[in-house]
Amino acid sequence: MAGRAAEPEVIWARPERAGRGPKPAYSRRDVVDAAVRIADADGIDAVSMRRVAAELGCGTMSLYNYVPRKEDLYELMVDAVSGEYELPEEPSGDWRADMTAIAHQGRAIMYRHPWLARVMTTAYGFSPNALRFLEWCLGCLAPLEQPAGLKMQLIAMVNGTVMATVANEQAIAERARGLPWSEEEEQAVRGAYLMGQVASGRYPHLAALLAEAPAAPVDPDEIFAMTIARLLESFAPDGGR
C-alpha cells in the first residue's frame, strides 16, 4: 500500500512521519519553504507540485510523503509566513498601540509575500500560528472592557482590512503575471479606458473626483495608518478603556 486512506483530517493533526522505514530526505518544513520561495519569486500560480519537487531536488511524487494534497500545501504556506509575526512576551497594556502594530506587521508580511493576501481568503483556518496570533490579539485586548464576541469582530475586521487593502494594491501587479504583455501596458490601457469613459460625461461625480485627485497625491502608508486608526476608534468611540 502506498498512500493513506482518504479520511477526513486536518494537516495540523497529521504526524509528520512515523517511526518505521528509512529516514526521509527532507522535512515537511523543507517542502513548504521551497514552495514559499517559488511563490515569492514567481507568483502563487508557479507553485506546482512538479516545480516544488524540482526546487527541492526530488521526484514529484515524493512530495506526497510530506503533504497529502496540494491544498494542504497552501495552508502550510500561510501558516509558515504567519510565523513571521514578532509578538513580544507581554502586551503593552495599550490595546490600540498593540493592534496598530499588529496591523502594520501584517501589512509588511503581505508585502514580503505578495501571494499571501489572495491565498489567505481560501486557505485560512485555525493553524498553529493562527492560534498563536489570535491568542496574542486577545491578550492585547484584555484591557478593553467589551464582550468577547466584539473582540473577535475587532480582530477579524483589522485582519480583513489589512488583507483587503493589500490585495487591492496588488491586484493589478498580480494579474499582470502571465499576461502576454507587461504590467505597465496593462495599466496604461486600463487607464485609457477609464479616462475615455469618464470623458463621456456619463459619470459626473467620478469626473469631478478625478479632476480633484491629482492635486493631492496620496501616501498609501498614511492612508493605511488612518484607516486602521479609524477602525479601532469605531470599536471604542468613547475613547474607552
Added chain:
Amino acid sequence: MAGRAAEPEVIWARPERAGRGPKPAYSRRDVVDAAVRIADADGIDAVSMRRVAAELGCGTMSLYNYVPRKEDLYELMVDAVSGEYELPEEPSGDWRADMTAIAHQGRAIMYRHPWLARVMTTAYGFSPNALRFLEWCLGCLAPLEQPAGLKMQLIAMVNGTVMATVANEQAIAERARGLPWSEEEEQAVRGAYLMGQVASGRYPHLAALLAEAPAAPVDPDEIFAMTIARLLESFAPDGGR
C-alpha cells in the same frame, strides 16, 4: 488568420463583433451567463472553457470568438453580476442609509453567487457596472462634506468589508468543494482539532472566549449590520452631515 494579435487591450473596449461574415450563433452575454450558471451551481473551479462550451452547446474553441482569454471571462462574470445592484434614480439624501443599503445589496449578491467574493479579489477593475456603482456611491456621498479621497476610502472600506465578511463565512463551504469528504466532516474535524488545542491550556484567552461564546449564539445578519454601521460612523464621528 484565425485570432487577433496579442496586443494590450481591455475587454470592455473590445467590440463584440465586426460586420462581416456569418452571424454569430451566440452573444458574449450568452457565454458569460452560461459561465455564471455553472459557477453558481458547481463552484468557480468548475468553470472551464470546455464546460462552458458544453453548457452553451458549441465547440470549445468557438468561445474564443467571444472571449479572448479565460481571465477576461472572469472579469465579464464579475461585471455581469455587478449589474444586479438595483440603484434608484436618485440618492435619498441620507448617505448613511444609502451606503447601508448598498452594503446589504452587495452582501446579498455575494450570497447569490458564492464565487464572487473570491474572484473579485483577482478580477476586479473599472468595468462598466463598476463605474455605474462607483458613480452611484459618489452621488450618495455628495452630502458628506469631506475631501474626495476620503469618500473613495469610505467606498473601498465598505466594499472590502462586505467582501471580507462574506468570504470568511464562505471559506469552509467553498473549500469543501472537491475535497474527498463532506463539508460537515471537514468542519467536524477542524472543530475537534481546535478544541484539542484549546484544551491543551496553551491558549488561555482563547479558552476563556470559547467558554463564554456558546452562551451567546450570534446572528450573522446583526453582526454585519453592526459592523457596517460602525464603519460608517468612523468616517463621520461628529454625527456629521
Added chain:
DNA sequence: TCGTAGTTACGTACGCCGTACGTAGTGGGG
C-alpha cells in the same frame, strides 16, 4: 537474529486544463 510490515522514493499514466493553429464554410461590401 531474522523476517516482515510499514515506510520512503519515484516512474508511469490518466484525465483534466488553457489555448495555438489550421481548415472549412458562410455571407456582406466593393
Added chain:
DNA sequence: CCCCACTACGTACGGCGTACGTAACTACGA
C-alpha cells in the same frame, strides 16, 4: 459577383494534480 473577413471547431501541445505500482530500506516482534 467574388473576395475575404469572419464564424465554427477539430486537433494537438504542454502543463496540471494525483492514483497506482514497484523497489529499496529499516525498525520492531517473534
